[in-house]
Amino acid sequence: MMGHGTDEQVEAIGNYFESVGIAFQIMDDVLNLRGIITTTADKTPGKMLKDLGEDIRAGKVTYPIVKAIGRVPHDEMVALWGVIKSKPESQDVINGCIATLEKYGAIQVCIDEAMAIVEDAWLKLDPTVPDSFYKIMLRAFGWFVVERKTWTRIPSIPLMMLV
Numbered sequence: 493m494m495g496h497g498t499d500e501q502v503e504a505i506g507n508y509f510e511s512v513g514i515a516f517q518i519m520d521d522v523l524n525l526r527g528i529i530t531t532t533a534d535k536t537p538g539k540m541l542k543d544l545g546e547d548i549r550a551g552k553v554t555y556p557i558v559k560a561i562g563r564v565p566h567d568e569m570v571a572l573w574g575v576i577k578s579k580p581e582s583q584d585v586i587n588g589c590i591a592t593l594e595k596y597g598a599i600q601v602c603i604d605e606a607m608a609i610v611e612d613a614w615l616k617l618d619p620t621v622p623d624s625f626y627k628i629m630l631r632a633f634g635w636f637v638v639e640r641k642t643w644t645r646i647p648s649i650p651l652m653m654l655v
Contacts, residue, residue, distance in 0.1 A: 497621075508630065511613035515606035516637045521547065521554040522602050525590050528640065545586035551579040559605075560598035568592065571602040603638070610634040 524547045529540055547554050552588070557576065561569060570594050580586055593599050613635060621627050 501620045504613075505630075508610075508613040508617045508634070510639050511519075511609045512634050515610045518555050518602050518609075519638055519640070521556055522599055522606075523640075524554065525556060525593060525599055526625040544583070545590055546591050548576055548586045549579060549581065551577055556593050556598045556602050559601050560593055560596060563596040563598050563601070564592060576605040606638045610638050 518648045525545060527540055529538060543549075553576075557573075558573065566574060572589060575585060575589055580589075590599075614631065617630070620631075
C-alpha cells in the first residue's frame with residue numbers, strides 16, 4: 493500500500509508473505525527433526541543450531557507428526573504418539589521417533605508441501621508485480637525459507653547432508 497500498488501498487487505504480496513510464513517513454520521518443524529548446522533560461511537562452521545528432536549522431547553504435536561497420522565500404520569502411530577506424549581529424554585528414543593517419521597515419508601511430505609505453498613503464492617504474485625530488484629529479493633526470500641540445506645542423523649550412520 494505504501495508503494496501505491498493496486499489492490500491486486502497488495503493482495504498478491506500479502507498472500508506471498510503469508511505463504512512464506514506458513515512454509516517457514518513447516519520448515520522449522522522439519523529442521524527440528526533433521527537439524528541445521530552452520531557452514532564454512534559462518535564464524536563457527538559445523539555447529540548444530542537446533543537440538544535434534546527438541547519438539548519430541550517437549551511432547552509437541554508438530555506438522556510432521558500430524559502428517560505421519562495418515563502415513564504410519566495404526567499400531568506404529570499409537571506407539572509413536574505414546575513415546576512423544578511421554579516427553580522422552582533419551583536421544584536414542586528421540587532418534588527412533590525421527591527414524592519412523594523418515595521411514596514413512598512424513599518429513600519429506602512436509603518439505604514438499606512447504607515448497608508448493610511458496611511456489612503457488614509466487615505464481616500468483618509474479619504476473620502482478622513488475623520485474624525489479626525488489627521482486628528478485630522477494631523470490632530469493634521464498635527460496636531461502638524452503639531450500640535451506642537440512643541435515644539428518646540416522647542411527648548408526650554419521651551426520652550426512654540432504655538437499
